[in-house]
Amino acid sequence: MATKSTKTADKANSNDAPRDYEFQAEVSKLLRLMVQSVYSETEVFLRELISNAADACDKLRYAAITNPEYLGDDADLKIAVTLDADAKTITVSDNGIGMSHDELVENLGTIARSGTEAFMQQLEDKNSDVQQIGQFGVGFYSAFMVSDSVEVASRRAGEADGWKWSSDGGGSFTVEPDADAPARGTTITLHIGENSEEFLAAQRLQSIVRTYSDHISFPIEMAGAPAAGGDEEDGDEDGPQVINTANALWTRSRSDIDEAQYKEFYSHVGGLFDDPAITLHYRAEGRHEYTVLVFVPSQRPFDLFDPDRKGRLKLYVKRVFITDDADILPGYLRFVRGVIDSEDMPLNISREMLQNNPIVAAIKKAVTNRILSELETASKKDAEGFAKIWDAFGGVIKEGLYEDFERRDQLLALARFKTTASGDDLRSLADYVADMKESQTAIFYVTGETRAKAVASPQLEGFRAKGVEVLMLTDPVDNFWITNVLGFDGKPFKSVTQGAAELETIAGSDDGETEEAADAGEFGALLAVVKQALGDAVSDVRKSDRLTDSAVCIVAESGGLDRNLEKLLAAHKPDAVERQAPVLELNPRHATIKALARSAKSSGTSPELEDAAHLLLDQAYVLEGEAVRDPAAFAGRLSRFVAQGFAAGDE
Numbered sequence: 001m002a003t004k005s006t007k008t009a010d011k012a013n014s015n016d017a018p019r020d021y022e023f024q025a026e027v028s029k030l031l032r033l034m035v036q037s038v039y040s041e042t043e044v045f046l047r048e049l050i051s052n053a054a055d056a057c058d059k060l061r062y063a064a065i066t067n068p069e070y071l072g073d074d075a076d077l078k079i080a081v082t083l084d085a086d087a088k089t090i091t092v093s094d095n096g097i098g099m100s101h102d103e104l105v106e107n108l109g110t111i112a113r114s115g116t117e118a119f120m121q122q123l124e125d126k127n128s129d130v131q132q133i134g135q136f137g138v139g140f141y142s143a144f145m146v147s148d149s150v151e152v153a154s155r156r157a158g159e160a161d162g163w164k165w166s167s168d169g170g171g172s173f174t175v176e177p178d179a180d181a182p183a184r185g186t187t188i189t190l191h192i193g194e195n196s197e198e199f200l201a202a203q204r205l206q207s208i209v210r211t212y213s214d215h216i217s218f219p220i221e222m223a224g225a226p227a228a229g230g231d232e233e234d235g236d237e238d239g240p241q242v243i244n245t246a247n248a249l250w251t252r253s254r255s256d257i258d259e260a261q262y263k264e265f266y267s268h269v270g271g272l273f274d275d276p277a278i279t280l281h282y283r284a285e286g287r288h289e290y291t292v293l294v295f296v297p298s299q300r301p302f303d304l305f306d307p308d309r310k311g312r313l314k315l316y317v318k319r320v321f322i323t324d325d326a327d328i329l330p331g332y333l334r335f336v337r338g339v340i341d342s343e344d345m346p347l348n349i350s351r352e353m354l355q356n357n358p359i360v361a362a363i364k365k366a367v368t369n370r371i372l373s374e375l376e377t378a379s380k381k382d383a384e385g386f387a388k389i390w391d392a393f394g395g396v397i398k399e400g401l402y403e404d405f406e407r408r409d410q411l412l413a414l415a416r417f418k419t420t421a422s423g424d425d426l427r428s429l430a431d432y433v434a435d436m437k438e439s440q441t442a443i444f445y446v447t448g449e450t451r452a453k454a455v456a457s458p459q460l461e462g463f464r465a466k467g468v469e470v471l472m473l474t475d476p477v478d479n480f481w482i483t484n485v486l487g488f489d490g491k492p493f494k495s496v497t498q499g500a501a502e503l504e505t506i507a508g509s510d511d512g513e514t515e516e517a518a519d520a521g522e523f524g525a526l527l528a529v530v531k532q533a534l535g536d537a538v539s540d541v542r543k544s545d546r547l548t549d550s551a552v553c554i555v556a557e558s559g560g561l562d563r564n565l566e567k568l569l570a571a572h573k574p575d576a577v578e579r580q581a582p583v584l585e586l587n588p589r590h591a592t593i594k595a596l597a598r599s600a601k602s603s604g605t606s607p608e609l610e611d612a613a614h615l616l617l618d619q620a621y622v623l624e625g626e627a628v629r630d631p632a633a634f635a636g637r638l639s640r641f642v643a644q645g646f647a648a649g650d651e
């Protein structure tokens with residue numbers, strides 16, 4: 001919040017005198033960075049101001065649907081860039097929605113969106129990439145890269161009073177009444193600083209507008225400038241000339257738009273500055289008519305998982321901007337940016353009405369299908385390119401596996417995984433199934449917070465030894481869909497930490513080479529002893545197929561939750577989850593187990609074997625990255641064991 005720093009003795013008409021406000025601390029910090037401006041791309045200030053002016057015109061047009069008087073006799077919305085080389089000023093003005101006193105204070109004194117801190121860090125560290133500024137909801141402040149001071153005169157549509165905001169980019173700004181503010185809208189005057197005088201040239205400004213802002217759908221006028229496409233010489237013409245194409249880019253035909261224009265539009269509408277991985281532009285005709293121009297970014301935006309993030313798919317009705325937070329696409333496609341422009345929705349549709357609107361529902365369905373089929377095409381045509389998309393957005397797309405039952409098969413076909421066999425490459429489920437071992441019936445997976453943790457799971461040993469591929473599920477979302485989705489291509493998903501591993505029945509590369517197992521009788525005796533010693537601490541004790549190197553591991557019962565999922569749920573809602581006693585598996589080929597089995601067979605249960613049983617279980621917990629159950633008891637048993645070991649050596 002901006003804080004009022006002046007004394008307020010004159011409360012009654014406190015808005016009549018100039019008042020000083022302090023910038024929110026974050027803004028001050030950002031401004032210090034802007035003022036230092038060692039950036040090479042300072043020209044983006046103009047793009048940001050024009051982008052705001054266009055947004056303001058969009059907002060006015062929407063507001064005027066219900067308040068036509070807002071338009072008055074000034075219905076042609078436009079933006080003007082004016083240069084005064086003598087006064088060393090550049091002004092950017094619009095007759096859009098304008099700002100009230102409080103909006104000036106709020107919008108130009110604070111930062112609304114999260115993520116700015118990270119952006120500033122980036123600027124401090126690298127002193128570059130100020131290009132990205134628009135993504136963080138702080139584009140306005142870029143004006144201070146080129147200005148010694150900035151004035152914003154504004155009058156909000158439908159309000160009588162005009163206001164002037166001004167600041168030199170220090171710690172504060174001033175707001176005062178301004179009778180000379182435009183009748184409606186905003187005029188921003190930049191007092192260009194010494195180091196930025198290169199911008200005090202009409203040609204330069206025009207070329208910046210053409211580069212960054214040609215796609216803006218409102219006319220951008222420049223006084224004394226040659227007309228768009230006109231000959232450059234008639235500098236003596238003083239009337240304002242429109243210097244952009246000034247129609248909505250998506251209404252043009254694809255053949256008239258080049259890649260650079262698509263990209264600029266993408267930056268404007270999506271607030272992103274990478275190269276879009278997929279550009280999808282088409283017009284739907286038939287029952288509903290609408291135009292779609294959407295992009296799949298190539299990089300993950302910083303706020304992909306931020307629940308408060310601003311929507312970035314803009315809905316227009318007949319070129320009138322309606323909203324950017326209607327849920328036009330399902331949540332799992334929230335990384336898609338762009339515009340949908342409907343021809344047959346009523347213009348006066350309120351944002352609330354959109355939720356149950358049948359046309360919105362029809363568009364949502366059709367566009368979602370189209371985007372998925374586009375992704376599928378990309379996955380087939382360009383595996384490498386698709387792998388990048390998947391790396392960036394797979395974690396989000398997978399939400400669809402439990403949210404969108406109808407498209408589950410389609411989404412499963414898109415899904416890519418790192419597996420124990422894939423190295424750094426990604427595999428599809430179809431790839432996995434094609435390479436399944438003979439007599440393997442399930443698709444095995446292991447979950448873990450990180451790849452390293454997943455790979456370290458002792459339960460994987462037997463799979464590795466037999467050359468059975470295992471999917472590595474390391475996205476948080478994996479824990480949710482994997483329990484919901486029954487299988488792929490008729491093969492069930494099965495956790496390596498759950499139920500019996502059935503590895504014995506799968507023919508694999510290690511057959512015949514393994515260490516000899518404990519004698520069946522001895523092993524049976526050990527199972528009985530351990531079961532009795534551990535009691536309720538385990539739900540079962542059994543022989544393991546899945547271990548080769550480790551002596552023991554714990555797994556969940558076949559019907560139970562995957563142990564990692566159980567852990568995750570317990571961390572979120574400790575009361576809701578009753579943690580199940582695990583199954584302890586013993587590796588009959590391990591030297592320790594064989595020795596214990598011999599002892600169990602020859603002398604039955606003993607205090608030493610009981611201690612050993614508990615130590616084995618605790619060891620299995622430790623291997624899972626969990627704590628021993630009772631540290632004091634564990635320490636006691638361990639030291640007894642060590643003492644016995646040395647005592648035996650003394651004899």
Ligand code: ADP
Pocket residue numbers: 048052053056094096097098099107108134136137138139140141186
């Ligand atoms: P963003 O455009 O991403 O919200 P900016 O820093 O560019 O962030 O602008 C901050 C806010 O200031 C805008 O959201 C808008 O509310 C207000 N604003 C800026 N310029 C104008 C303008 N020309 N007309 C009306 N409001 C404006």
Ligand code: MG
Pocket residue numbers: 048051052134137138139140
């Ligand atoms: Mg902006």
